[in-house]
Amino acid sequence: MAKFLIIADDFTGANDTGVKLTEEGMPVNVFFSAINIVPHTSCVIDTETRNDSEKTAYEKTKTILNSIDMNQFDFVYKKVDSTLRGNIVTELRAINDRFAPDYVVFAPALPALGRQVINKKVLVSGKELRKTEFACDPVKPVLQDNVETILAQSFGVNSVQYYSLKDLRSNKDLDLSKKCFGFDTENDEDFCKIVSLFQGLKGKILWVGSSGLIEGMVKKSSVAIPAIALVGSVSSKTRKQILYAKENGLAIIALPIYEIYKTENYSEYVDQAVRILKKGRNLALVSSASLKRADLIKTKTSFNEAGIVGTEMENTIQMILAGICRRVIKEFPVSGLFVTGGTTAQSILRIVKAQGTVIREEVALGMPLLTVVGGEFDGINMISKAGAFGDSSLIMFGLNKLRSLGKKAEISWNYKKA
Incomplete structure (x- = not known):
């Protein structure tokens, strides 16, 4: 059975992502440190870095990952909040420094809760994220709602290929000279299209998203009988x-x-x-x-x-x-x-x-x-x-x-x- 390593920045996020695997009959454990990882199973690491400073979030994430053999997992997944709260840029850099993925796939939408990405921007119930209450969070306000910009800040402007809904639904080819791929996502079917683009591709991939993307990965990869x-x-x-x-x-x-x-x-x-x-x-x-x-x-x-x-x-x-x-x-x-x-x-x-x-x-x-x-x-x-x-x-x-x-x-x- 395939093994997932999911890296979350808070406990609720760890659980709402891990449950997508358990729903498909895959055992999952949630840990707060790497020392308790059970061999041969999928696991979720909760770094508890959502409200830390950027420097602290980077150091904590990298320290935890340094004690994990990340290559023992078939899939490495960075769980991010669908409203982009937290230290996404610095934590992506920490994971990149440790895991060195060949490609990064970023799709943070969660359509089931009204969080979509349209024209590169996260929308909450049709409203731009930076114009919602999430932008005014007293502990960790959201400063950026542009998915392409977050990737560029994490890995460099020239490393990004971005897919509009038109690009995604017309099956536009991947530019494999790029490292990072961002996606507009309107509904759950769009996640399956994203996953299809990367099936069979050689190399290590860092998947980045909310619980929506990982659900798309599992659905695309299983043969569960439809209802x-x-x-x-x-x-x-x-x-x-x-x-x-x-x-x-x-x-x-x-x-x-x-x-x-x-x-x-x-x-x-x-x-x-x-x-x-x-x-x-x-x-x-x-x-x-x-x-x-x-x-x-x-x-x-x-x-x-x-x-x-x-x-x-x-x-x-x-x-x-x-x-x-x-x-x-x-x-x-x-x-x-x-x-x-x-x-x-x-x-x-x-x-x-x-x-x-x-x-x-x-x-x-x-x-x-x-x-x-x-x-x-x-x-x-x-x-x-x-x-x-x-x-x-x-x-x-x-x-x-x-x-x-x-x-x-x-x-x-x-x-x-x-």
Whole structure:
């Protein structure tokens, strides 16, 4: 199993990064010094230098690393705060002096918490970092929010190649004459694109980021089976959750139920869904009425014209959604099913002839993890959530939880010199 050395500057950062490995079945220990490192396992070193002076942070970081054989690890990762607090420049210099990486990858964004990097600058909920409260921290105010500038201050102006979103998404080639690479990052899928650029590259790499980048490394490198969400609720809260998930890279197929009912044909949507799942991506099957008010009106009008109203209309819509989901999962077994809306959950269980469910645990408030009993989906993991409930991240959270329960493979790629 691959070994990670994660270098964090505070305890919470050490844990929220290390947990990304444990979620993939990799044992991780957190230490405050190098003397306790357990051989043959991944570990996180907490240097506790977040609020130190630059000189102290450099000396403490280098002293700790001097007692570690860094070449015994497959991956060396510098955890930084997603709002760039701390002594990032001096600690990068300390790690560079000890580890001497051939390349440095810097992507500090954490889209799940609204921290993005756009046009080289860190944004917090769309606002430039230096214009937020983080810039006024009484102990360690943030003085720089430009990712390219931080790399230049750490390693020199001529050592940096910077990728805009356009560069990243068009797969612009790496300039291997450069040592440092910085990246705009808008959503979680962008991390996977970053990782793809460096897969198979010879040489030692220092990865630098928040917990977002390391999650992208693990996702890109594992074969965890994707999960699927079935969303039938049309509440405004559900709409926000879908849009949030879409902004963070979740693949979404909007199903125009009013058209599908008329044509009795949904094979194109099943084929599209299977193609997405085969790429290892989580997916949400969503009634188009959940996304667009206009489609909600079209759906009601279409069914009313056919003489279908009230409860009969609701049940028909949910059975169409459930039928499509059933076909998809029959063609591509998934790690689990996330269902939003009580009627939607009942419909999918009924259509697969389930006898019931076993409650395993509550993964979040109001979100039980279940195991389906009997029928075509016997044994599948399922998370249910009421439609008009929860914060914007719950669909993403639920899918990632289900994915983490699926089968995984050992991370097999590394960057050590041949």
